[in-house]
Amino acid sequence: MVRVEEILDLDRISAVQSRIIWIARVSWAFVAMEIILISFTLPLFTRILGLNEIQKGLLASAVLIGDVIGAALFGRISDIIGRRPVFQLSLLWYSIFTALTALSTGFYDLLAYRLLAGVGLGGMLVVDPALLSEFLPPRRRGMLMVSLDLFWPVGSLVALGLAYVFLELGGGSWRLLFLAAAFPALTISLFRLYVPESPYYLAKKGDLARASEVLRRLTGRDVRPESIEFAIEERGSYEELFTKYRGRAIAMLFAWASLNYTYYGLFLWLPEVLGVAKLYGNIWLYLALAFILQIPGYVSAMILVERWGRKKTLVLYLLMSGITGIVMAIATGDALIFTLALLMVSFFNLGAWGSVYPFTSELFPTKLRGKAFGLAEGFGKIIAVLGPIIFGALFQITGSVETPLLATMIIAIIGSVAVQILAPETKGMIFD
Incomplete structure (x- = not known):
């Protein structure tokens, strides 16, 4: 009998693991992009909607409020139905409500769309790192997980570039800005279909056939279902x-x-x-x-x-x-x-x-x-x-x-x- 982490404990990163890492990194950049994007629109919304400073603070925090709700909601759901469905749904959720932000007509619906987009981001913040960590070799997991945050400033720069194009060069086209921000996220959601379910989750649920299939795909090793042991960790x-x-x-x-x-x-x-x-x-x-x-x-x-x-x-x-x-x-x-x-x-x-x-x-x-x-x-x-x-x-x-x-x-x-x-x-x- 062999444990899941022992099967994953390779000296190298496989091609499949490398693709999953890059999908997670690009997704992480989109999380940063979405959170920071609203900051560039606040001066414009102040003029259009006549916002005061407290309203601007609430608008800036709306995505973060959604983050807290989404992390609690999707974290719990991922323990019940699996990491992969939430991994797919959370990005799609945030993309849809980012696009719907373009339809806002006033402060309150704008606030609601930003909060709802944040719910999807909260799911990504809790499930993406958890799922990625469960694909990686234990001895290299720490550095690879830390390197994920290197793509946070990349996402901020993408948000800045989009804001410059649509707000500065485009004459304040904030509706197009949010539509444009939703499009690449929708695109990467197609690549996320490539990512399998966590072998840890499958082994914990007793689905050893699927767990062995995922482990074979990740490592190239011949893993038999009956050889997998899942140890319950002391909590x-x-x-x-x-x-x-x-x-x-x-x-x-x-x-x-x-x-x-x-x-x-x-x-x-x-x-x-x-x-x-x-x-x-x-x-x-x-x-x-x-x-x-x-x-x-x-x-x-x-x-x-x-x-x-x-x-x-x-x-x-x-x-x-x-x-x-x-x-x-x-x-x-x-x-x-x-x-x-x-x-x-x-x-x-x-x-x-x-x-x-x-x-x-x-x-x-x-x-x-x-x-x-x-x-x-x-x-x-x-x-x-x-x-x-x-x-x-x-x-x-x-x-x-x-x-x-x-x-x-x-x-x-x-x-x-x-x-x-x-x-x-x-x-x-x-x-x-």
Whole structure:
């Protein structure tokens, strides 16, 4: 008898696995594209619909609210009917409601379509990584999963390109923008039909014939149904998480909350912030540079977590994103300092994302790791919803973009300090 992960434990990535990885990466870029897309339309919707700052904050957070609902809904459904059906449905769902956004006539239906599109994205956020991880060799799974987030800034750049074409060159053609954003997602949904059901899920359900067929396709090995063994993993409890590992759990929540709050609070308001700052030239160039700098920020963190340490890298990048963000808030009247600070915020914020995954995975033993990640993702997304809303409320109350920007970036510093005080360094730590 042999376990599923032992069958998948190859020294190489097969051609089938490679195709699935690339399908997941492109899909992940579309998640980022969809979330960030609304930020480019907020100035236009302000003029067309007469939105106030609180309404703009709600509109920016609508997709994130849908994310929370979709993650809970589709995560549960995927445990009942399988990963693959939800993998197909979630992208199709978000594509349809993204296209329907083009039919909006006012604030409330626009808000509803964005929230419903977010439900599909929530399904993708929870099911795509879970399904991908269940196709990969265990010894290479960690790095390949972390590399998925490299395609997040790629998706942001795609959103920026579409927005520039339809809003800047197209004279504010926001309806065409949302139709165009839905089309490539619909196209990739056809490629997602290539992805099979998870062999883990099939083995757990007792469908060993289909599990062996998927494993043969993934690995090229001759896998017989009767040879597959599925071991039921020991499951930990939330009580154990917050008793035996209380300090680490709190540090984890601070890290994920501060990252989600600062990323979504800042970047979903970034076009508005750039519109207030006294900059030279076109703000589209500044946006492009900010998103481009996210890529080396992420890569640098992936290198440092191995060479320097998980905790040290996360603390440094969170702290620097907060400090440079505060400089950015103070320097809205100085184009050069503001621009340099903006680029550093982008670099360090995405770098912090690159270090939080290996940091979190090594804080807890195997039986608690799944619960810890689920809690971190869920709590983080709830906090993410608050970022754009609170930013808009502070903007409305103070009439100044500097105040919400300062408040947002201070959260990153608080997260950095909490991790430094409460969490151990996990590099080289051995768990059962």
